Amino acid sequence: MRTGSENDPRIISTGNDELDKKIGGGIPLRSLSLVEGQPDSGKSVLTQQMVWGSLKKGCSAVVFTTENTVKSLVTQMQSLNLDIMDYLLLSRLWIYPIDTKKTRRSLSAGLLPMLESYANKGIDVAIIDSITYYVTHASTEEVLSFFEECKRLSGKGMGIICVAHSYAFDENAMVRLGSMCDAHLRLHIETMGSKMIKILEVAKVRGANLNTGNIISFDVEPNRGIRVIPYSKAKA
Numbered sequence: 177m178r179t180g181s182e183n184d185p186r187i188i189s190t191g192n193d194e195l196d197k198k199i200g201g202g203i204p205l206r207s208l209s210l211v212e213g214q215p216d217s218g219k220s221v222l223t224q225q226m227v228w229g230s231l232k233k234g235c236s237a238v239v240f241t242t243e244n245t246v247k248s249l250v251t252q253m254q255s256l257n258l259d260i261m262d263y264l265l266l267s268r269l270w271i272y273p274i275d276t277k278k279t280r281r282s283l284s285a286g287l288l289p290m291l292e293s294y295a296n297k298g299i300d301v302a303i304i305d306s307i308t309y310y311v312t313h314a315s316t317e318e319v320l321s322f323f324e325e326c327k328r329l330s331g332k333g334m335g336i337i338c339v340a341h342s343y344a345f346d347e348n349a350m351v352r353l354g355s356m357c358d359a360h361l362r363l364h365i366e367t368m369g370s371k372m373i374k375i376l377e378v379a380k381v382r383g384a385n386l387n388t389g390n391i392i393s394f395d396v397e398p399n400r401g402i403r404v405i406p407y408s409k410a411k412a
């Protein structure tokens with residue numbers, strides 16, 4: 177019998193117990209989360225695991241992606257041993273590729289109505305990977321008001337996970353967004369000797385049973401996804 181956080185109905189599991197524990201039990205359902213980091217730091221893999229965790233829990237999900245087509249996302253997730261095909265066929269999962277060259281740039285006129293339409297359908301979890309393009313074309317006030325609207329939608333029952341490159345925000349905006357979100361996860365890459373180690377910093381998880389600032393070092397492995405590496409080993 178599995179006793180891990182996958183079975184806790186209140187949270188979105190990453191499918192990796194060790195990681196969930198270090199995130200303070202996992203991301204609360206029906207909340208607003210920000211996952212930000214530098215390129216290649218694992219934002220997409222982490223949130224793909226959360227998509228899987230949500231589906232396994234019986235939730236429905238929609239993924240808005242500026243990085244993939246439906247086919248390439250299915251293949252990418254399969255490479256992590258996350259086979260989403262059945263969920264797609266059963267209409268428990270929707271994938272919505274966004275072509276940033278063709279789409280409206282505005283957060284409020286472009287992205288928000290799409291999110292709202294899925295919230296109205298009763299979808300449980302929405303992941304946007306990523307909002308970087310939109311944020312870099314918006315003022316700080318527009319970004320803050322978009323997050324306020326996301327907060328409203330999460331209050332209506334749809335959890336939203338926004339993924340972004342950290343460089344898209346200035347320091348002031350980042351502090352304000354961090355305080356608006358229920359969960360704020362920050363990723364970066366550190367060079368340790370000849371190795372490049374991915375680091376996840378848990379800046380905030382509302383209601384979590386941990387002090388903020390928890391640091392997790394990890395690697396991404398084929399067919400397995402995120403593997404937590406003890407920080408001391410990572411440094412060795």
Ligand SMILES: Nc1ncnc2c1ncn2[C@@H]1O[C@H](COP(=O)(O)OP(=O)(O)OP(=O)(O)O)[C@@H](O)[C@H]1O
Pocket residue numbers: 213214215216217218219220221222243252255256341396397398399
């Ligand atoms: N199936 C896999 N097997 C091994 N490594 C993988 C697999 N899938 C992804 N990775 C690796 O995981 C790392 C993180 O990738 P990911 O796409 O999550 O980064 P990201 O932060 O989303 O990057 P970007 O800013 O470019 O969107 C990359 O080095 C990638 O090559």
Ligand SMILES: [Mg+2]
Pocket residue numbers: 219220221243305
């Ligand atoms: Mg990515």
